[in-house]
Amino acid sequence: MRIATWNVNSVRARLDRLVPWLQEHRPDVVCLQETKVADELFPYEFLEDCGYNVTVYGQKTYNGVAVLARHGIEAVVKGFPGAGELDHRRLLACVVEGVVIVNVYVPNGQAVGTDKYRFKLDWLARLRRFLDEHHAASDTLVLCGDCNVTFDDRDVHDPVKWRGRILCSEPEREALRHVMGFGLHDALRKHHTGGGLYTWWDLRTRGFERNDGLRIDHFLVSAPALERCTDVEIHTAMRAGRAPSDHVPLIATFDL
DNA sequence: ATGGTGGGTTCCCCA
Numbered sequence: 287m288r289i290a291t292w293n294v295n296s297v298r299a300r301l302d303r304l305v306p307w308l309q310e311h312r313p314d315v316v317c318l319q320e321t322k323v324a325d326e327l328f329p330y331e332f333l334e335d336c337g338y339n340v341t342v343y344g345q346k347t348y349n350g351v352a353v354l355a356r357h358g359i360e361a362v363v364k365g366f367p368g369a370g371e372l373d374h375r376r377l378l379a380c381v382v383e384g385v386v387i388v389n390v391y392v393p394n395g396q397a398v399g400t401d402k403y404r405f406k407l408d409w410l411a412r413l414r415r416f417l418d419e420h421h422a423a424s425d426t427l428v429l430c431g432d433c434n435v436t437f438d439d440r441d442v443h444d445p446v447k448w449r450g451r452i453l454c455s456e457p458e459r460e461a462l463r464h465v466m467g468f469g470l471h472d473a474l475r476k477h478h479t480g481g482g483l484y485t486w487w488d489l490r491t492r493g494f495e496r497n498d499g500l501r502i503d504h505f506l507v508s509a510p511a512l513e514r515c516t517d518v519e520i521h522t523a524m525r526a527g528r529a530p531s532d533h534v535p536l537i538a539t540f541d542l
Numbered sequence: 543a544t545g546g547t548g549g550g551t552t553c554c555c556c557a
Contacts, residue, residue, distance in 0.1 A: 299549060323550095347551060348557095383549095
């Protein structure tokens, strides 16, 4: 089973990139973030025509997550249970072929010390509680998405410039490690231990042209899933060319 | 120290 994750920065604006990529690579499961569209306006037909069942949890303008699967999508959970209608639409969990899929769009946090930063740290604490209350580390579980946090300086092209800043600050890394404490492992690091592997480059500073990137999109998987994980690839080429997202897709392969 | 680009909406917010 091959599982993909991609922050598309608007699913409607990215269809011309997303559809050919799906047709070429045909991942079994695709977790999308930042779909930026209300559920009734989601472009279902384009993705269904690629051979996918589609489950969405979106909102107008901001946030939004979706799961596409070539197999049946079961046990769908939209948002943190009990959080209410006003909560950001950033979490979509489900089961595909017996694998628990948790698709997340972690808040960006804007800047260290802001209200959005505190919201981000709290959101990560809620994510850990959600895992504790609804899942077990002995399950075959794959949590993936835009985590908006680097693990360490290997994930940062210019660690001096980024030290202590948003996406790299120690409280964020600690909050992410607390999520990992549920019993998750950084699947990419099973296969690639070096630096220089990035998934996001800032549009505003034309970061991609200088490879000024960060690794903030992750596959965080339970021990049973890690054991069966045979590769994680970053599709860096998708950052080049016309109208890219600021994030590139990743595909993790599991011997399942 | 700031701004840059891009998406979606609305006369600006968010990343």
